Amino acid sequence: EGGIERHRYDVVVVGAGGAGLRAAIAAHEAGAETAIVCKSLLGKAHTVMAEGGIAAAMGNRWLEDNWEVHFRDTMRGGKMLNHWRMAQLHAQEAPERVLELEDWGALFDRTEDGLISQRDFGGHKYARLAHVGDRTGLEMIRTLQQRAVQVGIDVFMECTVTDLLKDDAGALSGVFGYWRETGRFVTIEAPAVVLATGGIGKSFKVTSNSWEYTGDGHALALRAGASLINMEFVQFHPTGMVWPPSVKGLLVTESVRGDGGVLKNSEGKRFMFDYIPDFFRAETADTEEEADRWYDDKKNNRRPPELLPRDEVARAINSEIKAGRGSPHGGIYLDIASRRDPDFIRKRLPSMYHQFKELADVDITQEPMEIGPTCHYVMGGIEVDPDTELSSVTGLYAVGECSGGMHGSNRLGGNSLSDLLVFGRRAGEAAAAYVAGLAQRPAVTDESVRAGEWSALTPFQVEGGDNPYTIQQELQQTMNDLVGIIRTAEELTQALVRIEELKERAQRMSVEGHRQYNPGWHLALDLRNMLVVSESIAKAALARRESRGGHTRDDYPKTDPEWGTKNLVVRLDDAGTGVTLAEQPLPEMPDDLLRHFQ
Numbered sequence: 001e002g003g004i005e006r007h008r009y010d011v012v013v014v015g016a017g018g019a020g021l022r023a024a025i026a027a028h029e030a031g032a033e034t035a036i037v038c039k040s041l042l043g044k045a046h047t048v049m050a051e052g053g054i055a056a057a058m059g060n061r062w063l064e065d066n067w068e069v070h071f072r073d074t075m076r077g078g079k080m081l082n083h084w085r086m087a088q089l090h091a092q093e094a095p096e097r098v099l100e101l102e103d104w105g106a107l108f109d110r111t112e113d114g115l116i117s118q119r120d121f122g123g124h125k126y127a128r129l130a131h132v133g134d135r136t137g138l139e140m141i142r143t144l145q146q147r148a149v150q151v152g153i154d155v156f157m158e159c160t161v162t163d164l165l166k167d168d169a170g171a172l173s174g175v176f177g178y179w180r181e182t183g184r185f186v187t188i189e190a191p192a193v194v195l196a197t198g199g200i201g202k203s204f205k206v207t208s209n210s211w212e213y214t215g216d217g218h219a220l221a222l223r224a225g226a227s228l229i230n231m232e233f234v235q236f237h238p239t240g241m242v243w244p245p246s247v248k249g250l251l252v253t254e255s256v257r258g259d260g261g262v263l264k265n266s267e268g269k270r271f272m273f274d275y276i277p278d279f280f281r282a283e284t285a286d287t288e289e290e291a292d293r294w295y296d297d298k299k300n301n302r303r304p305p306e307l308l309p310r311d312e313v314a315r316a317i318n319s320e321i322k323a324g325r326g327s328p329h330g331g332i333y334l335d336i337a338s339r340r341d342p343d344f345i346r347k348r349l350p351s352m353y354h355q356f357k358e359l360a361d362v363d364i365t366q367e368p369m370e371i372g373p374t375c376h377y378v379m380g381g382i383e384v385d386p387d388t389e390l391s392s393v394t395g396l397y398a399v400g401e402c403s404g405g406m407h408g409s410n411r412l413g414g415n416s417l418s419d420l421l422v423f424g425r426r427a428g429e430a431a432a433a434y435v436a437g438l439a440q441r442p443a444v445t446d447e448s449v450r451a452g453e454w455s456a457l458t459p460f461q462v463e464g465g466d467n468p469y470t471i472q473q474e475l476q477q478t479m480n481d482l483v484g485i486i487r488t489a490e491e492l493t494q495a496l497v498r499i500e501e502l503k504e505r506a507q508r509m510s511v512e513g514h515r516q517y518n519p520g521w522h523l524a525l526d527l528r529n530m531l532v533v534s535e536s537i538a539k540a541a542l543a544r545r546e547s548r549g550g551h552t553r554d555d556y557p558k559t560d561p562e563w564g565t566k567n568l569v570v571r572l573d574d575a576g577t578g579v580t581l582a583e584q585p586l587p588e589m590p591d592d593l594l595r596h597f598q
């Protein structure tokens with residue numbers, strides 16, 4: 001192979017979404033030689049698709065808002081399974097991170113008084129999401145990217161990391177990957193690696209996620225010896241497009257409901273009033289009149305049930321569709337046309353207006369949208385120390401959607417973008433400090449590089465095996481049908497049997513052609529990650545015999561206080577071919593925070 005391209009940095013960040021960019025900026029500012037590696041073009045990360053906004057208790061709309069209220073909302077939204085310390089740091093630091101983003105050039109929408117505007121979202125007591133129309137992610141990425149490039153951080157674009165490297169003593173020493181265009185391999189030596197690879201949505205058939213979200217960071221961490229937590233909790237966003245088929249799953253932002261949109265079934269009934277759970281009854285309007293008054297007078301009225309946390313709304317929609325009250329294309333209706341005037345809709349929701357006009361030929365200022373639940377976000381991820389984002393592997397950090405703990409069993413809208421900023425900064429600083437304190441850098445051994453190479457080339461060595469596209473399709477269908485919104489032991493067991501079969505077949509999958517831009521080969525490599533992540537989700541889902549947040553068991557419909565005291569932790573098994581589960585008690589919340597829930 002004539003020697004593999006090699007580079008050397010202090011900190012390598014894998015992923016160029018909000019989390020990766022913010023981590024890289026922090027590492028660089030702390031004096032570390034820093035590089036970012038990303039699978040797609042810079043600027044194309046998932047973060048760019050974020051629409052609604054960044055949650056931060058800045059108190060611009062409501063003086064009453066502060067970090068403690070945000071902390072409480074986040075913990076309650078996650079049904080108390082969140083790591084309290086992460087939820088605390090997140091709520092405390094989000095406002096500073098938003099203001100800093102503004103300092104770096106982000107242009108937020110304003111209030112009448114010229115402050116950063118904040119919008120309402122499900123589960124947040126006060127209007128709290130800083131936003132730029134419905135294109136907040138774009139502004140965030142633009143700002144962070146500009147800053148990262150300006151300060152001189154090197155970017156390896158369209159480069160996929162396939163393995164983490166370790167030295168003989170087991171210390172992390174760098175990453176191994178390939179350039180997508182040429183298929184040539186590359187090694188980057190670095191004692192600290194920050195994983196910021198985003199989500200896992202592509203394991204499901206109907207998803208709002210793009211092709212990149214194959215759970216690479218989750219799988220890389222597992223294979224390096226780190227643990228994952230909260231994997232049974234996958235968020236199904238209540239509102240994805242259902243028609244036309246080519247865009248099924250594409251997100252319809254929650255801002256539509258935040259700005260006045262309501263959900264109706266085929267009988268024209270505003271059904272969410274039938275689905276208010278006891279847990280949220282005290283703070284939810286129980287009549288249409290009160291719900292409608294809330295938009296103008298939030299002090300004296302309770303929130304509309306359309307703005308309950310996502311898991312509640314997604315389940316309600318699912319039930320209406322199952323009961324035969326769905327729309328012609330298997331969804332239900334989201335109506336803002338009859339509630340707001342066209343100018344308001346076009347101004348507040350420009351992307352939604354265009355999305356429906358261009359893709360579905362629907363004018364949302366005139367007609368209701370047809371929508372249904374779509375796999376959107378994974379709460380589960382790499383288990384980290386809350387203050388430093390260090391995993392259980394020395395030198396390996398994780399932030400953003402690929403990390404776990406912050407959101408517990410369900411994430412509130414807007415809490416991801418703020419999570420990226422808060423913990424991105426913390427991880428970057430911690431990684432830089434770790435490297436600065438090292439007496440000796442772990443070495444990249446030839447053996448570890450050869451192992452990376454061998455493993456990446458395996459799909460070329462098999463002839464006549466399954467093609468990766470077939471396996472991927474079957475996996476997506478399995479996860480959709482058997483590990484979806486509503487789960488049962490029988491279906492989850494069946495899913496695990498199918499995943500085992502798919503793993504077997506994946507061992508023998510083969511790809512055609514050469515290493516030059518070869519999507520089949522890329523998929524074959526991604527598929528290994530999708531399979532181990534899917535197995536983690538299904539196993540944890542089978543073990544958790546209760547319903548909570550993003551995890552609903554038809555056979556255990558109640559939330560069980562006993563399960564509320566523990567997390568499920570996933571690790572790679574000894575053979576390295578599957579995963580094992582263990583129960584772990586939740587970290588204990590200190591009394592001064594506990595009082596918010598008493």
Ligand code: FAD
Nearest residue numbers: 015016017019039046047052053161198400401414416417
């Ligand atoms: P991403 O932005 O997903 O970036 C991951 C990066 O990792 C990419 O650069 C990718 O190329 C790279 N990568 C992955 N694997 C590899 C590999 N093997 N090698 C190299 N690079 C790799 N959240 C909110 O808070 N508010 C919102 O309004 C909101 N709206 C959303 C709308 C949509 C349509 C979607 C899909 C999500 C939305 N979310 C929102 C969620 C939020 O956008 C994501 O959770 C968040 O952007 C994830 O950021 P991240 O930095 O963790 O990863």
